[in-house]
Amino acid sequence: MRRRRVASGSAVFAAALLLFSGAAALQFGGCAGAPPRGEKPSAAEAPPAVGVPPAAPRPPAPAAAxxxxxxxxxxxxxxxxxxxxxxxxxxxxxxxxGGESIRAWNAAGAPVAERSGAVDLSANGEKIRWGRETTLPSPIDVAAPSGLRIDGKQLVGRIRVSARNGRLLAVAVVPLEEYVAAVVSREAPVSFHIESLSALAVAVRTYVLQSMEKPREPTHDVVAGVEDQVYDGRDGIAEVSRKAAESTRGQVLAYGGGLARAVYHSTCGGSTETAKDAWGTDVPYLRSIACDDCRDSPSYRWDYRMDAREGRKVALSLGVRADKGLRIEITGRSSTGRASRMRIASGGVSREISAAAFRREAGYARVKSLMMEIVPVGNGWVFTGRGYGHGVGMCQWGADGMAKRGKTFQEILSRYYPGTVLSRSTP
Ligand SMILES: [Zn+2]
Incomplete structure (x- = not known):
């Protein structure tokens, strides 16, 4: 996981958001829609049919919840x-x-092109080339009755394609709840409990609605990758992911009259991180929570061996050219013990960097978290750590551990986002 962004639009916070996996929830059980008891006579009160012995007295019905x-x-x-x-x-x-009966419309909604099977687009300055012969003004909306396929993703709805400076931007326009189900299916294992998946669905919905209120760019609300939330289209959306989205439809986390910043991560490794320590922005409900419910996560403990060549490559990407004698050290830690500052040094060159920048350059899947130690071994280093992701907000494996202990999605959300209020989004 990954990602960041806050109501203020802080780029730092936005950049810090790393999500990596998932969580759950609870359903309302449909109680609200059931008819009230007592509207009809019970079977025991109705006259018995001829020849049928009267029914035995029934035990009193339990009090309705x-x-x-x-x-x-x-x-x-x-x-x-x-x-x-x-x-x-x-x-x-x-x-x-790709797609059958692909059609394109211009910004005024007039049809401008069609093709079946597949069409190749390219940018020509600020215009769009459709196949070999046709040039269209940017932007265009593209759709097909049975959906489109781009980059291996099967997509519903339409795609807006725009050309800018000789490059194409492709933006999928996805119904909200379809997006929520698709993200839940990618951000959490399908083996997770429905309650933890429902908690994740609320977090995913809250996160994207807040992003939509203050879009990062005029052209789109979120990106499809870990910078925001992983979206891979409609292929392989697990039934349980759809159920988690459907059972929490419209539900969001609120704080102070607005949407909360519902960030999450895979595994905290023992305690969650504060937004202040991770991104420099204090958020009242993103504080450190002790969590031992994520012990079943495969990333609860991890290690990574970095050899000398890879260390030099990472150092170079952070501005230190190291021929030999490269040192990589942790020089500062957050209040929860995560690395916050690091020093990379070689020869007479020494550079202090944020640990988050180091992790980004080393690779989020290699250096899985900043709750780590670094030990020089031979020509390289051994990183040992706990957890996966930035550690802020909901710990998804912890959420699943709670769900498997019988906790509801509301209890999960209250724990990881203390002070927020489960609410219904309204226009
Ligand atoms: Zn945890």
């Missing part, structure tokens, strides 16, 4: 009701779109 209180509402006027705009990949020179 009170219907769940309606959720408070949080207004999301600029986000509710509109689809999510998801940037697919980096801007590129060319783009291949």
């Amino acid at each position: 009170p219907p769940p209180a309606p959720l408070p509402q949080v207004r999301t006027p600029s986000a509710s009701g509109r689809p999510v705009r998801v940037l697919l990949g980096a801007p590129r020179k060319a783009l291949s779109i």
Whole structure:
């Protein structure tokens, strides 16, 4: 996991968001829609049919559970009701779109081109080349009745393609709840408990709705990768992921009258990190929570061996050219013990960097978290650590551990986002 962004639009916070995997929730059980008891006579009160012995007296019915209180509402006027705009990949020179009966419309909604099977697009300055012969003004909307395929992703809805400076941007326009189910299916193992997946669905929905209220770019709300939330289209969305989205439809986390920043990560490794320590932005409900529910995570403990060549490569990417004698050290830690500052030095050159920058350059899947130690061994280093991801907000493996202990998605969310209020998003 990964990612960052906060209501203020802080780029630092936005950049810090690394998500990596998932969580769960609980359903409302449909109680609210059930007819009240006592409207019809019970079977015991009805006259018995001829020849049928009267039914034995029934034990008294258990007291009906009170219907769940309606959720408070949080207004999301600029986000509710509109689809999510998801940037697919980096801007590129060319783009291949597959699908049957592909059609394109211009910005005014007039049809401008069609093709069946596949079409190759390329950027020509600020215009779009459609196949070999046709040049279209940017942007265009592209759709096909049975969906489109781009970069191996099967997509529903339409794609907006725009050309800018000789590059194409492809933005999928995805219905909100379709997006939530798709992200849940990629950010958490399907083996997770439905309650932890439902908690994740609420976090995913809250995160994207907040992003939609303050889009990072005019062209899109979120990117499809770990910088925001992983979105791979509609292929392989597990039934349980759809169920988690459906059972929490419209539910979000609110704080102070607005949407909370519902960041999450795979595994905290013992305690979650504060937003202040991770990204320099104090967020009241993103504080450190002790968590031993993530012990079943395969990343609860990890190690990584970095050889000298790889160490030099990482150092170079951080501005230190090392021929030999490279030193990599942790020089500062956050209040939860995670590495915050590091020094890389070779010869007479020494550079102090953020540990987060080091982790980014080394690779998030290699140096899985900053709750780590570094020991020089031979010509390289051994990194040993606990947890996976930035550690802020909900620990998904911890959420799953809670769910498997019988906790509900509401209890999970209350633990990892203390002070937030489960609410219903309204326009
Ligand atoms: Zn945890």
